[in-house]
Amino acid sequence: MHLPGQFRAARTFCRKANTVPTARSWTREFYADLGAEEDLLDTCALLITEVAANAVVHGAGAEYTVTVSSDLWIEVWDESPLLPRHREHDLTSEGGRGLDLLEMLAPGYKVVEDATRGGKCVRFQPKGVL
Template structure:
């Protein structure tokens, strides 16, 4: 996955949301998706992940899964720093977000929801 991948994924997400009548969550979902993809590019060896868009009645759940066992941590970033704000931004624009580690310890899924009322599995 390269830095250009986020742009392509944003287009696909916006198209899916628009065709499903969910354009009202597109801006927030695109921003959160961009941050999660950027985290993969920065922190996952090999930059490999799987992305899933789950359309709900009034929103979307986006999942980004990778094979890196390190769990992400939302940290307060230095106001003048160049990074460290990804999960803070996700938390600000999404209605819900979280991390589900794989049972075998070999990776995780980072997810967020914009709109929608479905509870995430395992909650």
């Protein structure tokens, strides 16, 4: 839930792998303009990369939407109603660590069904923010 007066911005991207770097840059720029420190920018960039990539690979529909807010909550929505799940991975696997990263760097993250648009929203705030 966002408080009145908080600044928010949203941007919709095609659900293609080449849009993930743009989503990362856009998110990083938003928080840099608000004066966030470099380590926080790096954490936001890492998490948005992971969650946006998951929307591209495991989501549904033609688009996904990234919403950022001045309280450092970030949301990624896609049309798939399937909620993310932990996957088995070994040290050499290239995937399967997204939820582990969220648990470590944004422990209050939530995955919720979006009753308005359908699909789901992954919502997170890097730890240590507030």
